[in-house]
Amino acid sequence: MLKLFEFFRSSASYRVRIGLNLKGLDYTSCPVNFRKDEQMSEPFTSLNPAKLVPVLETGDGWSLAQSAAILEYLDEVYPEKPLLPRDDPKDRAFVRQCALAVACDIHPLNNLRVLKYLVGPLGLSDETKNEWVRHWICEGFEALEAIISAHNGQQARFCFGDAPTLADCCLIPQIYNARRFEVDMAQFPILERIDKNCGALEAFAKAHPDAVA
Amino acid sequence: MLKLFEFFRSSASYRVRIGLNLKGLDYTSCPVNFRKDEQMSEPFTSLNPAKLVPVLETGDGWSLAQSAAILEYLDEVYPEKPLLPRDDPKDRAFVRQCALAVACDIHPLNNLRVLKYLVGPLGLSDETKNEWVRHWICEGFEALEAIISAHNGQQARFCFGDAPTLADCCLIPQIYNARRFEVDMAQFPILERIDKNCGALEAFAKAHPDAVA
Structure with missing residues (x-):
């Protein structure tokens, strides 16, 4: 049985939950309580020295x-x-490009450990921290909106084609985060539509932080 | 002919140069001058609305x-x-894990645009900015050192196995960056050895920022 070490609100965990659900794979959720800093000590740090979730365990002693x-x-x-x-390596590349536009250009900047560093060691205010989060989300979403519309047109239903992919697995949790930080999603009509289309699917609804908390 | 839009010092560009060289692929370099902010305006922003390098153009009107x-x-x-x-999906997964440990957990935090935001809108000092860079590099490298030694042992020659992979394409430019910010690499003996082994290969030497500037 697959095991997923995760925190319900972690957007990287949320991505993997969506992927597992889209594939119809059964898994056991192993919550790692970030509110109690469980990711910072044993036994979790032996599983992932990076002190980050998610981690997948495959049941044969192997984890990733x-x-x-x-x-x-x-x-x-x-x-x-x-x-x-x-079928087409160019299509796969496009989907990876969209996924990484979230996973490399947006999310790492508003990860919990980074926000803690901003208000801790750097002594910034909560308002400056929230502004920081919104800045990188909006910059990244503007780019993604342009990239998706150039590729799929203004009427795109998902990041690519007519069904969700790796790119949507990454985008939807980032939109959830954006809303928590009061980003006005009306600025990004294509992303908003993709979010609505994905939200209507059980695989996404079941993976939502509110559904697993 | 493949075209690579890049900036010599951009560590994401450096990764792709290494990959192209490892594969022995010919390409034309199209420099995008970040010192003159060429990435911020046309024609580059049409090529990549994310305003970031690298971009690969394949010569048939397609780019990525x-x-x-x-x-x-x-x-x-x-x-x-x-x-x-x-051969083994688990081996591929391990290599991707190492590559993304750099590409998602370290590099996005010391990207040029982020450093500019720290000293610009946030008004932080150069010294605080440099401390920020070193903090995330050291945290990431500590994790990577543990992950690689758990997988390949203390004597690992590359991130995985006996030849460079995608993971080394990502790691070596990050080590170059670390040295620019005066991180003491002696703390990370495995990464230091991998850097030495890669540096001895022509594919890596030819991709070095000093070799292409």
Whole structure:
């Protein structure tokens, strides 16, 4: 049985939950309580010295961290209901580009450990911290909106094509985060539509932090 | 002919140069001058609305951003001299985990645009900015050192196995960055050895910022 070490609100955990649900894979959730800093000490740090969730354990003593690596792994080992387009390497590359636009350009800047550093060692106010979060989300979403519309047109239903992919697994948790920080999503009509389309699917609804908390 | 839009010192560009060299692929370098903010205006912003390098153009009107997506694409389309282990999905996953530990957990926090925001809008000093850079590099490198030694042992020659992979393409530019910010690499003996082993290979030496500036 697959085990997912996760925190309900971690957006990288949320990505993997969506992927597992899209593939219809059963898994056991192993909550790591970030409110109690459980990620900072044993036994978790032996599982992932990076002190970050999610971590997937495959039941044969093997484990893997990094949400995008986990989703690629699941897609290779359980090829049914693919998270990446199967036929054209350019399509796969486009989906990865969108996924990484979230996973590399937006999310790392508003990760919990980074926000703690801003208000802790750097002594910044909560308002400056929130402004920081919104700044990087808006910059990243503007780019993504342009990239998706150039590729799929203004009427795009998902990041790519007519079904969710790895890119939507990354985007939807980032939109959830954006709303928590009061980003006005009306600025990003394409992303807003994709969010609505994904939200209507059980795989996404079941993975939502409110559904698993 | 492949075209790489890049800035010599950008560590994401440096990753792709290494990958192209490891595969023995010819390409034309198209410098984007970050000192003159060329990434912030046309024609570059049409090529990549995210205003970031690198971008790969394949000569048939198609282009792709995000260094990790570019390296995966090159590895799929030019399978000779693989950047990812071919046989075992778990090995591929491990290599991706290491690559993303750099590309998601370290580099996004010391990207040029982020450093500019720290000293610009946030009004922090250069010294505080440099401390920020070193903090995230050291935290990331500590984790990576533990992950690689748990997987490959203390005597690891590369991030995985006996030849460079996608993971080394990401790690070596990050070590170059670390040295620029005066991180003492002696703290990370495994990463230091991997850096030495890679540096001895022509593919890495030819991709170094000093070699292409």
